[in-house]
Amino acid sequence: MIAAAGGVIWRPAGDGIEIAVVHRERHDDWSLPKGHVDAGEHPVQTACREVVEETGLAVVAGRRGLTTRYEVDGLPKRVDYWLMRCTGGAFVPNSEADELRWLPPADAATLCSYEPDREVIADAARGDLPREVAxxxxxxxxxxxxxxxxxxxxxxxxxxxxxxxxxxxxxxxxxxxxxxxxxxxxxxxxxxxxxxxxxxxxxxxxxxxxxxxxxxxxxxxxxxxxxxxxxxxxxxxxxxxxxxxxxxxxxxxxxxxxxxxxxxxxxxxxxxxxxxxxxxxxxxxxxxxxxxxxxxx
The missing domain is CATH 3.40.50.1240 (Phosphoglycerate mutase-like)
Structure with a gap:
């Protein structure tokens, strides 16, 4: 099993929210920031670390998002997501991501290259559930x-x-x-x-x-x-x-x-x-x- 975790970064925008998606040059794809769980980490620690490494943004973890499962080179992979409110920072292109875009949820989902990411974004955009922990x-x-x-x-x-x-x-x-x-x-x-x-x-x-x-x-x-x-x-x-x-x-x-x-x-x-x-x-x-x-x- 390949264990990974990531974040759905959001910020208020008008009457709704915007979600951050990143472009990974080495894969030439658009996705949510995520990465492998390192030894000694709980997945929420991984998710926050990967968000900082790929985006440079400061975030606060909120409720759990979806967990996606698929295969990579014949091996099962699990990605746990958390919703994360952006609290500051600024994106700087790096070895993990060369571009970041803030988009309304529907546009962010359309831009993403993979269906599991679209499902995770749809969950984060729900208006009937809170995004933050109180x-x-x-x-x-x-x-x-x-x-x-x-x-x-x-x-x-x-x-x-x-x-x-x-x-x-x-x-x-x-x-x-x-x-x-x-x-x-x-x-x-x-x-x-x-x-x-x-x-x-x-x-x-x-x-x-x-x-x-x-x-x-x-x-x-x-x-x-x-x-x-x-x-x-x-x-x-x-x-x-x-x-x-x-x-x-x-x-x-x-x-x-x-x-x-x-x-x-x-x-x-x-x-x-x-x-x-x-x-x-x-x-x-x-x-x-x-x-x-x-x-x-």
């Missing part, structure tokens, strides 16, 4: 067994594995351009998002309502807070707990990931990326941000 709802990292912890449970810290999860979260969640970082009161929650807050230069705000009831949390208050955040610009990162996250997601209409009727999963160190509003909600579940097993060496 809430990144994080379950705290691994903190060991409460039975073996002798102090107050609120002070139970992350294990070495949990600290590694926190460092990985900091690397990847920064790509979504968070404007705030918050946490429930338990130490393990604060520790999970502290590396991210330090990386992007923000303080960790305390949000008691996102804790479990024994820590003063209230799923209804947490749900109300998520609703407010969904209507505000920028992505808010909130670290919560396993007793609160599924309840909030169910109240939003999110069920089991791909299985209707089951509780939404919330593994330790996982992230739900939410955008839109109830009834037109995008909820992407990231079980973890470990490296893609199909990445090239």
């Amino acid at each position: 809430v990144l709802l994080v379950r705290h990292g691994k903190a060991g067994s409460s039975d073996r912890w002798e102090g107050p449970d609120e002070e139970r810290p992350l294990t070495a594995a949990g600290e590694a999860q926190a460092r990985r979260l900091a690397e990847v969640l920064a790509l979504f351009g968070p404007v705030s970082v918050a946490s429930a009161t338990p130490l393990r929650c604060r520790q999970t998002v502290a590396p991210l807050a330090g990386r992007i230069g923000l303080a960790v705000a305390e949000r008691r309502e996102f804790g479990e009831p024994e820590f003063g949390g209230d799923p209804q208050e947490a749900y109300d807070a998520v609703l407010r955040a969904l209507g505000e610009p920028g992505a808010e990162v909130v670290c919560s707990q396993g007793g609160t996250i599924p309840a909030v997601l169910q109240a939003l209409g999110v069920h089991g990931h791909g299985v209707t009727g089951l509780l939404p999963p919330a593994a330790k160190g996982s992230v739900w990326a939410l955008g839109g509003r109830p009834g037109a909600l995008v909820a992407d579940y990231y079980r973890d941000f470990e490296a893609d097993p199909d990445a090239r060496a």
Whole structure:
């Protein structure tokens, strides 16, 4: 399996959007920026890296786009896409792309040389789904067994594995351009998002309502807070707990990931990326941000 990832770069234009497509001189084709997943990368990291390398543009990652599958020289290839809002920068011709054009979605699709790219653009142009992420709802990292912890449970810290999860979260969640970082009161929650807050230069705000009831949390208050955040610009990162996250997601209409009727999963160190509003909600579940097993060496 050849693993690749790319970005659908967009910017507001009049009453709609424009999408960036690039010309690759060595292939003499027009396409969306993409490239192979390198060892140690999660595909969203690849997508953002490739966009920067091919276009020079600054972007903020948003919701997942489509995944395309086809064969190259007899080998199966998978390309995962993310929608990305352009936040600045300027294109300079380079070894990957010698021209970039900003076009309305229909024109961008017409210019593209390959049908899979046209399908990805059509998905990005949908008006019934959000393109951006408003809430990144994080379950705290691994903190060991409460039975073996002798102090107050609120002070139970992350294990070495949990600290590694926190460092990985900091690397990847920064790509979504968070404007705030918050946490429930338990130490393990604060520790999970502290590396991210330090990386992007923000303080960790305390949000008691996102804790479990024994820590003063209230799923209804947490749900109300998520609703407010969904209507505000920028992505808010909130670290919560396993007793609160599924309840909030169910109240939003999110069920089991791909299985209707089951509780939404919330593994330790996982992230739900939410955008839109109830009834037109995008909820992407990231079980973890470990490296893609199909990445090239």
